Amino acid sequence: MIKPLSQEAQPKLGRKWVIGVFLTTLLVYALWTPRVLRYTQPPSGDQPYYLLTTISLVEDHDIDEYNNYHARASYDQFYPPFGGSYPPDFPGILAPYPLPPEGHISTTVRRPSTEWYSKHGLGVPVLILPGWVLGKAFTPLLSNLTLRGDGGWPGVVLEFNLLGALLATQVFLLTWELTHKRWISLAVWATLSFSNPQMSYSFLIFPELPAALLILYAFRRLRLGWTKNDLVRLLLIGLSIGYLPWLHTRFLAIVPGLIAYGVYQWRQAQRPLAFKGPGWGAWKPLGLCLAPVVLSGGAMAAYYMWLYGVPLPNVQDHAGFFNPLLARERLALLLSTLGLFLDQQWGLFPYAPILTLAIMGGILMGRSREGRQLGRWLGSIILPYFLVVAGYRAWWGEWCPPARYLAPVTPLAAVPLAVTLEAAGQRSSYKALYGLLATVSIAVMIVSLANLDYRTPERIPILFNLPTGKGSFFLWLESRVGIDLKPFIPALVPWFVKAGYPVPWRALWANLGLVAAILGIGLLCVRVGERASAERSASVFRRRRADHRA
Numbered sequence: 001m002i003k004p005l006s007q008e009a010q011p012k013l014g015r016k017w018v019i020g021v022f023l024t025t026l027l028v029y030a031l032w033t034p035r036v037l038r039y040t041q042p043p044s045g046d047q048p049y050y051l052l053t054t055i056s057l058v059e060d061h062d063i064d065e066y067n068n069y070h071a072r073a074s075y076d077q078f079y080p081p082f083g084g085s086y087p088p089d090f091p092g093i094l095a096p097y098p099l100p101p102e103g104h105i106s107t108t109v110r111r112p113s114t115e116w117y118s119k120h121g122l123g124v125p126v127l128i129l130p131g132w133v134l135g136k137a138f139t140p141l142l143s144n145l146t147l148r149g150d151g152g153w154p155g156v157v158l159e160f161n162l163l164g165a166l167l168a169t170q171v172f173l174l175t176w177e178l179t180h181k182r183w184i185s186l187a188v189w190a191t192l193s194f195s196n197p198q199m200s201y202s203f204l205i206f207p208e209l210p211a212a213l214l215i216l217y218a219f220r221r222l223r224l225g226w227t228k229n230d231l232v233r234l235l236l237i238g239l240s241i242g243y244l245p246w247l248h249t250r251f252l253a254i255v256p257g258l259i260a261y262g263v264y265q266w267r268q269a270q271r272p273l274a275f276k277g278p279g280w281g282a283w284k285p286l287g288l289c290l291a292p293v294v295l296s297g298g299a300m301a302a303y304y305m306w307l308y309g310v311p312l313p314n315v316q317d318h319a320g321f322f323n324p325l326l327a328r329e330r331l332a333l334l335l336s337t338l339g340l341f342l343d344q345q346w347g348l349f350p351y352a353p354i355l356t357l358a359i360m361g362g363i364l365m366g367r368s369r370e371g372r373q374l375g376r377w378l379g380s381i382i383l384p385y386f387l388v389v390a391g392y393r394a395w396w397g398e399w400c401p402p403a404r405y406l407a408p409v410t411p412l413a414a415v416p417l418a419v420t421l422e423a424a425g426q427r428s429s430y431k432a433l434y435g436l437l438a439t440v441s442i443a444v445m446i447v448s449l450a451n452l453d454y455r456t457p458e459r460i461p462i463l464f465n466l467p468t469g470k471g472s473f474f475l476w477l478e479s480r481v482g483i484d485l486k487p488f489i490p491a492l493v494p495w496f497v498k499a500g501y502p503v504p505w506r507a508l509w510a511n512l513g514l515v516a517a518i519l520g521i522g523l524l525c526v527r528v529g530e531r532a533s534a535e536r537s538a539s540v541f542r543r544r545r546a547d548h549r550a
Contacts, residue, residue: 011180021172021186025193026165029202032449033157036203037145039452039461041092042079043153045399046120047205048095049104051078051153053118053125054132063125065105066116075099080147092147094459110309117307123246124207131159157203164202167213168193171411174220175418184421187434188414195441196351197407200448200463206400207247208407214240214247215254216411219381222261223374226269226285234289237262242296249313251408253388255293257380262289264377319394332496335503336395339492340386340406342511344474345465346396348403348410349515350489351444351473354417354437356515360522361416364423374415382409396493401463423526430525437518444473451476469494469501 043051055074056065068074075098080090084097106119118125135142135155142151172189179185192198201209218240221229229237241258244251266286301311322329322336341348349356365371389395389405397404424430454462454476462472469491478484490507 013176013182017182018169018173021189022165022169025168025189026161028194029161029164029199030158033154033161033203034145035449035452037154037157039091040203040463041146041148042095043205044093044095044464045204045206046104048075048078048099049118049120050124050128050205051075051132051156052099053120053122054128054156055152057125057129058132063117063122064115065101065118066114069099069101069116072098076148077150078146078148078153081149082147091453093461093464106307108308110307121207121246121248122303123243123248124205124210126246127210128156128159128205131156134159156205160202160205160209163210163213164193164198167198167202167209167216167411170213170216170220171414174216174223175414177220177224178415178418179422181422184418187421187438188417191354191417191438191441192411192414195354195438195445197348197401197403197410199445200401201404201407204401206404206407207251208404211244211247211251211408212411214244215258215381215408216414218258219261219377219412222258222265223377226262226265231285231288234285235292238289238292242292242294245300245313246296250385250388250392250405252313253384254381254408257377257382257384259290259293260380261377262286319392321391322393324391331503332393333390335492335495336392337390338490338508338512340390340395340403342490342508343396343493344469344486344489344491345467345471345493346400346402346404347492348406349511350471351402352410352441353518354434354441355410355413356518357420357434357437357522358413358416359515360519360526361413361419363519363523364419364526365416371419378412378415382412385409393496396467399464420522420526427525430522433518433522433525447476448473451480454480467493467497 042048052065052068052074053063055077056063056068059074060067079095079097079099080086080092082090082097086092086094101116104119106117108117111117132152132155135151135153135158137151138155139149139151142154143149145154168189171192172185175185175188176182197208198212218237221233221237241255241262244255263286266282266289270282300313304313305311322332324330324333339347342350344350362375365375385408386406392405395405403410420430421434424434448462451462454472456462456470456472456475458466458468460466460472462476465472470486471489471491474484474486474489478486488507488510490504490511492504492508494501495503
């Protein structure tokens with residue numbers, strides 16, 4: 001496990017590396033954005049509903065969307081200029097027109113029937129306000145990116161490019177601070193930043209990417225230690241934690257773990273003063289950090305009271321959660337847990353196999369006290385959230401790229417991935433394994449972006465899926481390359497939406513076996529590398545001792 005270095009022993013990174021990583025990531029994302037906009041217009045899924053709330057805020061200065069749904073001037077700003085009658089050569093998505101409010105408007109007796117409010121959180125619409133306003137201002141420069149020719153939506157997507165680049169920079173910094181090895185930091189940065197789900201959600205207006213940025217920033221700064229954060233950074237940590245539930249209420253599950261980590265690090269900083277207890281000067285930074293969280297919680301409770309009459313989240317979701325008291329529901333929980341990682345359409349590992357090595361990193365972290373402690377804090381952040389999304393009846397996220405609900409926490413995989421590379425040292429066999437899985441992961445992402453013009457028989461773009469049990473990417477692989485991998489990758493979502501659909505146990509067991517084999521090979525490479533390193537060290541010691549005797 002990685003051990004902390006003394007201040008004198010720590011090498012310096014240099015600001016140019018941080019700026020270079022940020023600008024490189026931003027440039028790569030921005031170069032792909034015109035293609036993404038062309039083939040995914042108009043924005044679909046939950047995206048147009050976030051945009052409509054933003055339009056209401058900008059144009060009406062309120063969040064009552066009744067007039068926005070009843071005035072084409074609102075949603076026509078991001079729809080192609082066809083009125084829903086798409087021509088045969090239309091390159092985008094055949095989204096319904098006009099924008100349907102069903103399933104996205106909160107029904108509440110607390111407000112008049114002539115007022116419509118989005119059931120989605122306010123965090124994303126407020127966050128994308130700058131991108132929308134700047135995009136509208138620069139419409140002459142952005143008009144050729146979509147058929148509508150309006151700069152609002154492209155401006156928001158470019159803002160998400162920026163957020164994605166900031167997240168990539170945080171991944172790089174976290175890995176550097178763990179290992180102080182530039183090559184490991186670059187390897188983990190490139191692996192996570194240019195593969196699913198981090199890269200795909202840097203083009204789409206979903207809450208997962210900004211949530212990942214806030215989570216990783218708060219975790220990274222707290223991991224450094226309380227005294228390594230000045231008052232401005234402590235305030236930013238508190239703002240990051242406090243804003244998470246506004247992006248989506250499911251992120252409430254992450255908040256307690258981050259708060260507990262912050263309080264723990266604060267207590268650790270007070271240990272030299274334990275004989276007399278922390279003074280008032282020590283309490284003020286903690287209060288500054290926690291104040292945004294408390295104020296945010298109070299504001300959310302007041303908002304829910306105003307809208308629903310209850311202080312707790314009431315998102316009126318149509319799917320709900322599994323009931324573990326029922327036998328079939330317990331089976332559903334098992335399959336959703338496996339599906340989040342292995343499903344052919346929305347699983348994590350088929351699209352980013354490099355992340356299987358994060359499991360190996362978790363195993364290696366258990367070999368040292370520092371690793372176990374860090375692993376426990378990671379678990380306190382990830383596990384409660386994972387239990388929430390695994391228990392959700394629509395655990396796959398429905399209309400979205402793969403691994404949507406795991407996207408907020410996958411950047412934390414930078415920690416175990418860095419641990420594996422540190423443990424492997426100079427052993428080329430593990431580097432080859434890591435390189436192979438990283439190459440496949442990045443290639444899947446790049447191939448998906450390069451073939452956005454591909455449409456499945458249901459006219460679904462390659463980034464998205466319908467619950468047919470046949471992944472759009474693997475349909476492309478079969479039709480364009482002639483390789484049919486679909487029978488070997490489990491399709492679990494149809495079991496949840498189609499009565500009588502069988503559980504693909506054989507494919508599940510085969511894929512679990514493949515994951516176990518990858519982990520076994522990786523652990524063997526690391527163990528052999530450590531043994532060889534120990535033998536070299538012993539040989540050098542024996543040679544020096546012999547020379548000394550001579």
